[in-house]
Amino acid sequence: MRLPDDLVTPCLVVDADRMAANIAAMAALATERGLALRPHAKTHKCLPIAAQQLAAGAQGLTVATVAEAEIFAAGGADDLFVAYPIWADAARGARLAALAERVALRVGVGSAEGAAALARAVPGLEVLVEIDSGHHRTGVAPADAGAVAGAAERAGLRVRGVFTFPGHSYAPGAPGAAAADEATALAAAAESLAAAGIEPAVRSGGSTPSAAHTGAGVTELRPGVYVFGDAQQLELGTIDEGGLALVAAGTVVSRAPGRVVLDAGSKVLGADRPAWTSGFGRVPGHPDARVVALSEHHATVTWPTGPPPELGEIVPVAPNHVCAAVNLAAELVVCRDGVVVDTWPVAARGANT
Amino acid sequence: MRLPDDLVTPCLVVDADRMAANIAAMAALATERGLALRPHAKTHKCLPIAAQQLAAGAQGLTVATVAEAEIFAAGGADDLFVAYPIWADAARGARLAALAERVALRVGVGSAEGAAALARAVPGLEVLVEIDSGHHRTGVAPADAGAVAGAAERAGLRVRGVFTFPGHSYAPGAPGAAAADEATALAAAAESLAAAGIEPAVRSGGSTPSAAHTGAGVTELRPGVYVFGDAQQLELGTIDEGGLALVAAGTVVSRAPGRVVLDAGSKVLGADRPAWTSGFGRVPGHPDARVVALSEHHATVTWPTGPPPELGEIVPVAPNHVCAAVNLAAELVVCRDGVVVDTWPVAARGANT
Numbered sequence: 001m002r003l004p005d006d007l008v009t010p011c012l013v014v015d016a017d018r019m020a021a022n023i024a025a026m027a028a029l030a031t032e033r034g035l036a037l038r039p040h041a042k043t044h045k046c047l048p049i050a051a052q053q054l055a056a057g058a059q060g061l062t063v064a065t066v067a068e069a070e071i072f073a074a075g076g077a078d079d080l081f082v083a084y085p086i087w088a089d090a091a092r093g094a095r096l097a098a099l100a101e102r103v104a105l106r107v108g109v110g111s112a113e114g115a116a117a118l119a120r121a122v123p124g125l126e127v128l129v130e131i132d133s134g135h136h137r138t139g140v141a142p143a144d145a146g147a148v149a150g151a152a153e154r155a156g157l158r159v160r161g162v163f164t165f166p167g168h169s170y171a172p173g174a175p176g177a178a179a180a181d182e183a184t185a186l187a188a189a190a191e192s193l194a195a196a197g198i199e200p201a202v203r204s205g206g207s208t209p210s211a212a213h214t215g216a217g218v219t220e221l222r223p224g225v226y227v228f229g230d231a232q233q234l235e236l237g238t239i240d241e242g243g244l245a246l247v248a249a250g251t252v253v254s255r256a257p258g259r260v261v262l263d264a265g266s267k268v269l270g271a272d273r274p275a276w277t278s279g280f281g282r283v284p285g286h287p288d289a290r291v292v293a294l295s296e297h298h299a300t301v302t303w304p305t306g307p308p309p310e311l312g313e314i315v316p317v318a319p320n321h322v323c324a325a326v327n328l329a330a331e332l333v334v335c336r337d338g339v340v341v342d343t344w345p346v347a348a349r350g351a352n353t
Numbered sequence: 354m355r356l357p358d359d360l361v362t363p364c365l366v367v368d369a370d371r372m373a374a375n376i377a378a379m380a381a382l383a384t385e386r387g388l389a390l391r392p393h394a395k396t397h398k399c400l401p402i403a404a405q406q407l408a409a410g411a412q413g414l415t416v417a418t419v420a421e422a423e424i425f426a427a428g429g430a431d432d433l434f435v436a437y438p439i440w441a442d443a444a445r446g447a448r449l450a451a452l453a454e455r456v457a458l459r460v461g462v463g464s465a466e467g468a469a470a471l472a473r474a475v476p477g478l479e480v481l482v483e484i485d486s487g488h489h490r491t492g493v494a495p496a497d498a499g500a501v502a503g504a505a506e507r508a509g510l511r512v513r514g515v516f517t518f519p520g521h522s523y524a525p526g527a528p529g530a531a532a533a534d535e536a537t538a539l540a541a542a543a544e545s546l547a548a549a550g551i552e553p554a555v556r557s558g559g560s561t562p563s564a565a566h567t568g569a570g571v572t573e574l575r576p577g578v579y580v581f582g583d584a585q586q587l588e589l590g591t592i593d594e595g596g597l598a599l600v601a602a603g604t605v606v607s608r609a610p611g612r613v614v615l616d617a618g619s620k621v622l623g624a625d626r627p628a629w630t631s632g633f634g635r636v637p638g639h640p641d642a643r644v645v646a647l648s649e650h651h652a653t654v655t656w657p658t659g660p661p662p663e664l665g666e667i668v669p670v671a672p673n674h675v676c677a678a679v680n681l682a683a684e685l686v687v688c689r690d691g692v693v694v695d696t697w698p699v700a701a702r703g704a705n706t
Binding site: 008009010011042064065084085086087089091092110111113114117137138139167251252253254255261263266267268270271272273293295296297298300311312321323324327328329330350352353 | 361362363364395417418437438439440442444445463464466467470490491492520604605606607608614616619620621623624625626646648649650651653664665674676677680681682683703705706
């Protein structure tokens with residue numbers, strides 16, 4: 001990615017053409033396999049990007065919170081899935097009820113108690129039962145999906161199927177096995193629903209690392225990160241550097257032999273640092289450079305090969321986890337061929353409630 | 354801290370009385386030792402908190418970026434130190450020049466090249482030379498401070514002294530030794546300035562863990578985190594739970610034997626996770642609970658002692674690094690005796706440039 005000359009650092013820069021190519025490639029993958037694509041908008045939080053995903057054939061959007069759903073609905077999206085085991089207290093329940101009046105809305109449920117609270121707030125709401133396919137975060141065992149679905153139906157919700165997040169795809173060599181786990185778990189959960197007399201029409205899964213490995217029986221994909229890529233995807237081998245559509249731009253503020261410090265710290269890149277990553281981000285074009293330390297306004301980068309960049313030079317860094325980085329920014333600087341062509345507000349920044 | 358009943362989770366909640374006590378205690382420590390106190394406002398980024406610190410006797414504020422300086426200046430602060438080796442490109446230089454017209458401004462320098470760029474933008478600007486006292490991030494060796502100071506003076510800046518951040522205080526058992534390193538390094542740097550014919554009037558240091566151990570010869574303290582405390586300070590022993598003035602409030606959305614998942618994830622708590630910490634945060638009142646995993650909207654908390662909280666229950670979590678958590682929020686919910694009394698906008702949220 002060629003960086004524009006006139007950046008005010010630190011900032012996040014999107015390559016519009018690379019992003020469009022990523023959107024088209026995932027849309028093609030979904031079409032080829034007969035999968036509905038429902039991209040996770042928590043990654044980008046930007047209305048123009050959601051519009052591009054929908055124009056490329058996405059059936060709707062996935063979001064993580066009611067606040068995100070409200071923002072994308074206000075921006076024109078009319079088919080939203082909140083892929084989260086929402087606890088519908090009075091205030092959140094009222095907001096969900098208002099949303100359900102305006103858009104096609106689906107919400108996740110992960111317990112009979114959660115379903116009862118949702119049903120009190122929004123009778124007749126469409127839901128998917130969350131199952132655990134190996135990530136061990138939230139979701140019930142596939143064999144228990146029918147019981148939760150039955151409770152949800154009896155409470156007055158309309159169960160449309162099951163969903164899972166195969167988050168254990170985030171480790172080297174893991175994506176294929178995680179996709180297989182996902183397919184197996186969704187099939188078992190679908191059987192459990194059928195045994196309870198509920199049709200499991202939707203079997204929704206998908207993460208960016210596992211998307212290309214999606215197994216039989218899955219009906220819907222919800223990848224998020226693919227739109228930009230990030231250092232984790234580079235290190236997992238999901239993308240190469242040509243697919244990286246977002247970087248942080250940082251200025252060299254300190255320089256020593258074999259080492260520079262950039263002004264893009266954890267308040268720009270985010271502090272995500274899984275044990276299997278090589279550092280706190282990657283420097284495109286410099287495979288030996290390592291982001292060895294991060295504080296709020298400093299990224300310390302070792303530079304073993306060739307002279308390190310000069311003081312005042314602007315250096316791109318791919319964040320480890322692009323969803324976290326975008327959520328820290330008020331706007332994204334959009335460029336094409338090294339020229340700034342637009343800025344996109346991060347409309348759903350901090351929309352956590 | 355007693356949480357109010359009517360919170361919309363996830364959110365950050367400040368106990369106003371505990372915060373006031375923390376502000377008073379640090380002000381008393383500084384007075385007792387004859388140190389100027391210049392709290393780092395990057396922690397709270399809130400104008401009402403800066404006003405309280407100044408009212409309690411702080412001589413001015415420390416900030417990390419020009420954008421933070423602009424926001425606190427607009428909010429009424431008139432004495433600001435940008436404790437960072439700013440690279441003054443044309444745009445940033447112009448902003449600094451405008452600021453220097455309005456407030457008493459000091460900026461960090463860490464190289465002759467950086468000083469030259471600063472001097473071109475703001476001739477006559479007051480600066481402190483940054484030195485490395487053991488954290489090994491930015492800053493020159495103490496013995497080299499005189500050379501940088503001389504270059505800065507020759508370029509047309511006014512050198513007022515030296516500063517350091519003893520960030521290696523952030524490890525168990527380290528604060529005392531880090532404070533001793535700080536005092537030694539500041540003394541050596543002051544000698545280096547004096548030998549270059551420059552009076553080292555200001556010898557500025559300080560971090561929250563090391564503040565109570567500040568050694569002789571230091572003239573100014575710049576702690577930030579002390580205003581709220583956080584899980585790192587709890588685990589370092591800098592504070593006890595009674596000193597914790599900010600928590601994230603999260604709702605239980607998933608529950609299993611010995612384990613809950615809260616809706617306060619890394620987009621609320623931040624993902625900072627030094628190797629020496631016990632997890633991604635701490636649960637006040639439940640010393641055995643561990644925040645073992647964090648994703649964007651999920652905190653997985655193990656709960657070995659007693660029954661875990663119920664679905665829908667609101668649970669407080671101290672973030673590991675409160676500066677990162679505050680920067681993720683649009684506002685802080687302020688309470689007193691368990692009742693919401695105010696909300697404070699995070700005015701300098703994302704002010705990284």
